[in-house]
Amino acid sequence: MFQLLVAGLTVGSGYALVALGIHITLRATRIVNFAQGEFTIIGGLLALTFVQLFHANSWFALAGATVAGFALGLIFERLVLRPAARSGEIPLTIATLGTGFILLYGHALIPGWGSLPQPLPSFSGEASDAINVGGVTIQVQSMWVLGLLFAALAVLYIFFERTYYGKAIRAAANNPTGAKLVGIDVTNARAISVGLSIALAAYGGTIIGPITLVGGAGGTAIAIKGFVGAIVGGLESPVGCVVGGLLVGVIEKLIQGLPGVQYGLSDPIVYSLLLIGLLLRPQGLFGARSAVRD
């Protein structure tokens, strides 16, 4: 049981980071990025490239992928989101879906990335290393994933709550006109938000890479479960997104681990959560009531 919980929290970390990335982009641009999950996959593959080309260690690859993700986010914002914003919400949503299509099918065209999932090297020791806590075996990699998740959350928290730039970005997202009036460059703040959100996706793709493998067509599944997490927790609440993502991971693993339940049923059940969540509590567990129908 405890083992399932840890396994759930591990995959849930990936979902939590996708959910949080969706939240950051939504806050800044009022748009849900349907390509967020695919960016997660690309992030993992970027890390793989750093490892293969430069024989970098995992830490170096993680830093490289995150920075590359940030750059990718800036490009995505400048080439897709900004120009498409004039066409309205539905076309903009479709543009993010188109981006997802490009990333999902395009990554297989890049030499070395292929279409088969590949493992990232582990952060310490062997992938199979485990420690024993009170009779329960826990993979060392799982510890790393959770540790790195919370490290990222701490950094984001400090950035948004404690630094001038972070506050300016939040102001730009909350009230663009007001922010402009006090001299904040709203366009820039949006770009940086999207950059951060994609950097987060790349970071997430890398930290779960040693366990879930990187590449392949897994992006859609991660993206959708990230959405489920965001909806369950509350799209408008950062804490909700993280908790929701983790919760989805745990639920998924618990269902898979239950005796007598078909393994394949976990996905439909998790997806049903999306619809049930939307219907029963569209603002999510942590959201305020107001934002639902806009």
Add this chain to the structure above:
Amino acid sequence: MIARLRADSRTLPILTLIVIVFGIIAAGNPTFAQAGTYAAIFAIAAIGLSLLMGNVNQISLGQAGFFGIGAYAVASLTTNWNLPAWLSWPLATLIGIVVATLVGLGLGFIALRFRGHYLAMATLAFGLICVGIFHETKFLGGAIGIEDIPYPRFGPLTISGYPAYWFAWILALGAALLTLNLLRGRSGRAFEAIRNDELAAEVLGVPTRRYKIFAFAYAGALAGLGGSIYAAFLGIVVPDAVSVPLSISLLLMVVLGGSGGVSGALIGAALIGFLDISGHQFENTREVAYGLLVIIVVIMAPGGAFGIIRSRFKASSAAALPTCHPELVEGQPQSHPTTATPRTITMPDTSAAPLAVSHVTKRFGGLLAVNDVSFELTRGTLTSLIGPNGAGKTTLFNAISGIGRVSEGRVEIAGVDVTGLQPHRIAALGVGRTFQNARLFGEMTVLENVVAGAFRTERTSFAADLFALPSSRRSEREATERARETLARLGLESLASTLARDLAFGDRRRVELARATASDPWLLLVDEPAAGLNASERAALTADLLKLRDAGMTLLLIEHDMRLVMSISERVMVLKFGTMIADGKADAVRNDPGVVAAYLGTAG
């Protein structure tokens, strides 16, 4: 017929011709024939989605779910039944369509609760749940799906290979024609009104919720039909084929071709159908190309391929416009609108007051917007409601017309308790209303706006519209006729084919008044009609309002122009901070110290 569809109606025959020519060319080329067949199959599903996106402004990322329902219905039923071949496919298809329609109704009902990206996600979840069910259901073959689905057979004719091309396109073009019929009639105008301004449509009597649900069911039915043909021709159905990528592909078709109407969907489906086949050996590259194409279209040409065609069409027909309606040019010059004599107004045969408001209170959180207001209107009179800004006048109007729930109290219209009814039901009793900010349907012409105003008096049905039955065409003719009359009464004929968004401010108000009176309501709520009008326009408006009253209409007017109010009102009511502080004859109210204080403030 709404203007946007004119290009569509003319393009459909051309597309039909292209399909025929291509079919003849493809006779000796199986690859072509196959590509054409798939294009037809996807076109059917895309037409439904196009209606959903372009005509009702709803997005769906779950259309593959309906496609799958149709495909699995044919797959499982035809492989299990021992029915004669000619009956097997049509019956299975029918069942598939019925199930898809019912599921579509359900999804439409759910979709009412969401907008924008929440709707996108809810429909995405729906599609995923469908795939999950296909995947995990034993008798649907699980992950392997169902194989060896028989081809449809009618007597000696087996529908496969080349004949399939014709079969699929006959169904696709048939679906396109029916959809076009639907959009040409009253239903299409209602869709267009909803797309432009949902609230204004509702207040004119359009059951907007029902129309949205219907659009989902219709899109579901068409996707189901597409799926059932797909299953029969491919011979195999697997869950992955009807999963998210198909939903997104359908969306791409509609975006590439252009949403709203049918031609865009046909063009988009044909485009993707061919890229699909011709790019067969370039898997992945092909999908990347779709993605790029869609982003480029969204940025450079949001109307899609057909949008480009349509704008050409508009440019070439604009020059010819004045001669299109010679009868409009001959009429009297526009700005002398004093011939307003409405048709006779008949109120329900009851002794009850046209409008009785009793103890109505409306709170927004801690704010008391309307506080225990009661009054009754006398039949055939003009009453004005005045008060400082923020007094709760428009809130009271909203309470009467059913927009938002009242916190306490009740509203009766001609003796019928309408408290809590939806706005379109209240409108259907014979209640008209205009808005403070003239909520016209911007993308529709003035004439179409007024025809839309007569929605509740038109007698036609979905089915009659769908098959363009004589009754539908007659109703359409009569409604247009009446709308022209209404415009003529207000001297607005020369504006009939102007798009509402291009109107000058004063004309906008008058067109809204024409729209609100097009259905001959007997109770009319008019919200600040004179705001922003110049002196001669005000004079014309005053005359219009008095004519309406003299014809038997009961009017309730919100207005700030005191001279206008005092000159035409039999009775004046004054609201201040949500409370009625005066109610009586114009003169008495004018000299009421409380009212003077409210407007001018008191010394000391």
